[in-house]
Amino acid sequence: MTLTAPGSVQADSSAGGPVPPCPARGLVCRNCGATFGLIAQHACAECFGPLEVDYDPELMKAVTREQIEAGPQNIWRYVALLPVGQDQADRVSLDPGMTPLVRADRLAAELGLTGGLWVKDDSANPTHSFKDRVVSLAATAAKGLGYTKIAAASTGNLANSVAAHAARVGLPSFVFIPSDLEPGKIVQSAVYGQTLVAVDGSYDDVNRLTSELGETDEFEDTAFVNQNVRPYYAEGSKTMGYEIAEQLGWRIPAQVVIPMASGSLLTKVDKAFRELTAAGLVEATEWTIYGAQSAGCDPIATAFDNGWDVVKPVKPTGIAKSLNIGNPADGPYALDAIRRTGGAVARVGDDEIVQGIRDLARTTGVFAETAGGVTVAVLRKLVESGRLDPAKETVVLNTGEGLKTLDPLEPVVGPTHRVEPSLRSVRAAGLIG
Amino acid sequence: MTLTAPGSVQADSSAGGPVPPCPARGLVCRNCGATFGLIAQHACAECFGPLEVDYDPELMKAVTREQIEAGPQNIWRYVALLPVGQDQADRVSLDPGMTPLVRADRLAAELGLTGGLWVKDDSANPTHSFKDRVVSLAATAAKGLGYTKIAAASTGNLANSVAAHAARVGLPSFVFIPSDLEPGKIVQSAVYGQTLVAVDGSYDDVNRLTSELGETDEFEDTAFVNQNVRPYYAEGSKTMGYEIAEQLGWRIPAQVVIPMASGSLLTKVDKAFRELTAAGLVEATEWTIYGAQSAGCDPIATAFDNGWDVVKPVKPTGIAKSLNIGNPADGPYALDAIRRTGGAVARVGDDEIVQGIRDLARTTGVFAETAGGVTVAVLRKLVESGRLDPAKETVVLNTGEGLKTLDPLEPVVGPTHRVEPSLRSVRAAGLIG
Structure with a gap:
């Protein structure tokens, strides 16, 4: 599976505007410098080093402040500097970003x-976390690479974002979490009605399990957001x-x-x-x-x-x-x-x-x-x-x-005063003279 | 205490841009139509009916889409249609709005x-609630009317917003809540380090108490956001x-x-x-x-x-x-x-x-x-x-x-599967064949 060829100018998007060229020209190993196409892989086939997206510097230099400022009030205003999502119709996104x-x-x-x-x-x-930024890129890359499902191992914020993205577009997702997570974090991940798998083990155990699952036939059509599509995610x-x-x-x-x-x-x-x-x-x-x-x-x-x-x-x-x-x-x-x-x-x-x-x-x-x-x-x-x-x-x-993450605060913050519903009680508490 | 005279064009704001005229020309009783200045009062002196802001229709008609679209990505883009905050330097606000x-x-x-x-x-x-919109207006009106503190009775969202606004600008605030609120909502209101008074009673009791407190000398310089400055708040x-x-x-x-x-x-x-x-x-x-x-x-x-x-x-x-x-x-x-x-x-x-x-x-x-x-x-x-x-x-x-409000969901949503960290267990759970 490979994404659109580098720098290719695509047809106008479904939204009607012009689609900027994709500045990504491949993946490059951060260790040995080996280069690859825009494929679904996060480790170098030569040295097992991490792959990252390689951009065409000339296309990056052609981007202007005005072009960015005319864009939407979310991460996609920077799409001319990103590896995916040039055509609005291709995006799988909650449109995060431009936070205060x-x-x-x-x-x-x-x-x-x-x-x-x-x-x-x-x-x-x-x-409500920065993970929406990375999941929007990962899910969009997943769609571009032909995947039909997304998945992740997570302890909370990532789980929440993956399930919410999947719910927005009706894409099946598989989120794996340690089973001893706080009940609140489980609710946040479960409410979207996607597959949520509680694993009896540590986060490291969960991570190892999803790595193994990525190799199975059943998950062949699944993008693990921080594994096989990690270069785009990051x-x-x-x-x-x-x-x-x-x-x-x-x-x-x-x-x-x-x-x-x-x-x-x-x-x-x-x-x-x-x-x-x-x-x-x-x-x-x-x-x-x-x-x-x-x-x-x-x-x-x-x-x-x-x-x-x-x-x-x-x-x-x-x-x-x-x-x-x-x-x-x-x-x-x-x-x-x-x-x-x-x-x-x-x-x-x-x-x-x-x-x-x-x-x-x-x-x-x-x-x-x-x-x-x-x-x-x-x-x-x-x-x-x-x-x-x-x-x-x-x-x-x-x-x-x-x-x-309310738990650590509950023992240390609370009301400064406690009163009966009467002026007399408020006076006794020292709030009025 | 009275706000700026209606329609007066003010000096340029501290931010350097032109300040639009204030379209509010007074308060009007929704019951009997009696009119008042831009004062700190929410009930009609004639009939006790609720007061609301009265606008100059000519000033409203002078507002253009372009003027609004050139404004900030928050509620203040509509300032030419609002009773307060024309000068950016006068605003007491977390800049809410332009939500998706x-x-x-x-x-x-x-x-x-x-x-x-x-x-x-x-x-x-x-x-994380619409209350930020009303509190931004109320706190800005409070400042304009010469108040030095803000206060509210609330069961949660309003408490949170009032305390956060007060924290942002270093304004003292007094938030009154029923003492039997969920611990989570108490944490959310207490974390801002403002005065938080837990009242042993119902929300109605709390409300009555704050009405009485508004009449005391000690709270003479306090704007109760949904009481004495309610016309602006709303x-x-x-x-x-x-x-x-x-x-x-x-x-x-x-x-x-x-x-x-x-x-x-x-x-x-x-x-x-x-x-x-x-x-x-x-x-x-x-x-x-x-x-x-x-x-x-x-x-x-x-x-x-x-x-x-x-x-x-x-x-x-x-x-x-x-x-x-x-x-x-x-x-x-x-x-x-x-x-x-x-x-x-x-x-x-x-x-x-x-x-x-x-x-x-x-x-x-x-x-x-x-x-x-x-x-x-x-x-x-x-x-x-x-x-x-x-x-x-x-x-x-x-x-x-x-x-x-996680509590009502905890009993009904949760993981769809529970497994050991092994492919064998995932297989037994039916996730893979």
Whole structure:
């Protein structure tokens, strides 16, 4: 199965507008540089290295700000920089993206940041996490490659997004989750009425199982969004970087703090900034990328601290479950981006994560899931340790919604007062004199 | 306290753009027609009838589609049709609005609707309900009227939105909730670090208490968003109607199904359609408005069935808690809009509500709270009873997020399969041969 030939100009889309050329010209191995067509494969046939999409730089340079700004208010405004979805009729998407970039002056003041602070808030996406971006790309690639079903292994956000995408278009989906997930996360994934398989095992067990299932005849026509179509899936994360630059007025921020699970999001935001610069869509400026992990799952932080190029797997613990990938596939590439841009990695414990959620909510009105708490707590730590420059403009990424991870907050936040329904009781509580 | 004089052209805003004139010229009593300035009052001094904002029709007619389309991707694009916020620097807002209008072809096919079906999905707002629209207007009016604090009585969505708005700008807020709310809803309201008062009583008790508190010296400088600044607050709901028309290509849909608690949202969507028509922003076409209630709280449905002009209060029960207002302030006005446009009201029980949530999620990928389940189940009932024309274009409103009301779903949705992490177990479960 192969996608449309590179650069080919297609007929007008069903929506009536002109269809831009597809800038993707193939897949390339990030290890050995071997090239392949736009196929359904995520590992290099030569060296087993990870494949990523390779673009035609001339087609990227032909893209203009005006062309993007005239597009829809979602990720597809960047379709001329993406590998799939050029024809609107081909998209399988909840149309995520163009989430708010929130100015966080009050948090900046508390932390002593004078260069400006922003929160890129992806809890505003349709299923309330950044996973809608990658699933929209993966599902569209799956359709283009001729697959008739989609599937994923997940601990929550990805499960939710895959099932919702499948429901929107009536595509069968198969989502595999550990059976001991919180009941709330199971409801979120089950409500869409798609196939939801609870697996008695850890997330790693679930992942291994879906890898095996991908090899069976029964799943031959199934795209596993973060396995066989992973190169397309991963490109969805670039749109978060594009949006930050566009929302700042076509400018790359000096410093960005990004949570890391597999490390893929961090590498793709860096890639987005490099692409925008190379395409002449922003002025060439320097940026520094910082990685955030929880102390309960810190393999990339440990590799960074020790100067390692490789990442040693860990067994994850702790409340930031959406970041709990003990063997991060993109760890080495994340380390590379962080080191190349002069950044750093920091880790924070569960108490700091909860405090990070509360600090962000209290000062911005943005209610983040635990991963967002990790990022805000790491921001604080980087400022306090002098590794992040308080005089430079900084963006932190919130990748998901606080309503998805209420459990760690329940013991620590609650009503400030409790009264009877009478003025006398309100007076006794000290609210009035 | 009075807002800016009607129609006055202000200086350029801090954002640098021209500031449109404010079209509001005062408040008017919906009962007796008495007029007042733009003051902080919600009941007529003559007859105790409800006050609403009165606009200068000439200023409304001067507004163009191009002017609106050039505005921001949120409710403030309609500022030339709103009573407050003309100067961007004066706004107290999370910038809600421009939420997706989702084409629901699969649900339409199941229900036999041939004229086109859309879901206006307000779960995409910053705190994931339509309340962000009204709170943005109320908080902005509060600031303009010189108040230094905001407050509300609420059972959830409003509490969340008021506390988040207050947190964003660092304004003190006081939110009063019944103490027996679900722990999740308490967390959502408490995480913003504002004053949260749990009251041992029903929502009606809480409401009475805040009315009394509004009369105390201590709360003299406090705007109660749905009490003393209610005329401005309520206008926020108009933006949902404006957006539907604009997103359809400046066209009013033939049929709209709207959930009713106080009835205010329904009356304001109807008002938005009337204003757009009068201002020449859409062609004059006919529309029909349908009201949705739960069987556990159906005072407006009962009044409709019996041909009453007044609404007899009930004691609310049932899972659609955000709609559980037993004595709906805008009930008579909602009845008027429904009857004037040839619509109807229907009610659905808790099982139908859960089924409505599941039907919507399964066919559109939109996960609604119980109020959205009410609306979808009522849509089905109206079609089946022949009261809604299947050949006409229909829009249903989802006012909130499914993650906020997980409890009723937990017993009925879950994994479709449970397996060990082995191909053998997957085979035994019938997923592969």
